[in-house]
Amino acid sequence: MSSLNLDDFSDLIERPDGGVRRDAEERRERLIVPPGALGRLDELGEWLSAAQASVRVKPIERPRVVLFAGDHGVAELGVSARPAGGAHRLVRAVLDGESPVAVLARRAGASVRIVDAGLDCDPELLPDDVVRHRVRRGSGRIDIEDALTREEAEQAVRLGMAIADEEADSGTDLVVLGDLSVGGTTAAATLIAALCGTDASVVTGRGGAHIDDLAWMRKCAAIRDALRRARPVLGDQLDLLATVGGADLAAATGFLLQCAVRHTPVILDGVVSAACALVGQRAAFRAPDWWLAGQVSGEPGQAKALDRMALNPLLDQGVTVGEGTGALLALPLVQAAAALAAELPERASDENTDADADGSDDEKAVVETGNATD
Structure with a gap:
């Protein structure tokens, strides 16, 4: 237990x-x-x-982009335009400075930290400071099996808590939270549908890579099947994360909650961070007071989650790429407010x-x- x-x-x-x-x-x-x-x-x-x-107000001088990375087994069903198990390529692009979030972080003067919670790749492909926290290699296919064991879910949540403590102790004064995942929006939409009591079709979007109609139908079916598995465990947030979440989502949830404990403000990005925040709100109703919604991602699940938490996005630029990009776009606005x-x-x-x-x-x-x- x-x-x-x-x-x-x-x-x-x-x-x-x-x-x-x-x-x-x-x-x-x-x-x-x-x-x-x-x-x-x-x-x-x-x-x-x-x-x-x-x-x-004190100026925002040490902003930090924190990205939790993981692969989701449900991606095997073709619910993403990216290949299953390919999240490590997203990580490599950030490390090489070739992704939108890397470009914007340089411009904003924000450092970037990537935490491998559940990538499905050989650890040797990435630096040790990225992979050393990994909970497991990939998360389970949530339409037919649990994403994690309960023990793994606890390990992932504690990982996120530890990262939040490290950031607070190092002087980070504002966090931009994002994810690097393949299949993550499917797990996120399942969590949101379960917590909001709605159907799969209401929360199913096309992801950052804009899937076609057939992939959308496969994604909707996967969320529908995962919801059947999620509803019996709604009374326990840790069980919910283990059943239909994933290592990266569980870690991000622990991170958000501990940031609120440590009084560290956070800008949320898209549907994945919104889903983790919604789980966090279910556990601690005051927690959303420490978070800002960076931007409208166009994902219906994100809109549902933010409405439930009464968070009004700062920007609506039509950015769907994910990876913390939209939230990072909002950082200069927050810095401007602090300066004024x-x-x-x-x-x-x-x-x-x-x-x-x-x-x-x-x-x-x-x-x-x-x-x-x-």
């Missing part, structure tokens, strides 16, 4: 500091730019104040009283006119 209970996170996670947020809102009223003129940047600045427990909240000056005190002074002069003139008439 596993010793880990995800429900315990409910007692460990607090919401961002509400008192600090109220003070930040009051300070915002005093800035030289009128309230509302900066649109959603105001809201982001106040959210950062509460997350940092600092009325004057921190550096914009407050209005001078005499500006604050001009209106009152003008009002007093008008009233005085009315009184003098009235006296003259009498």
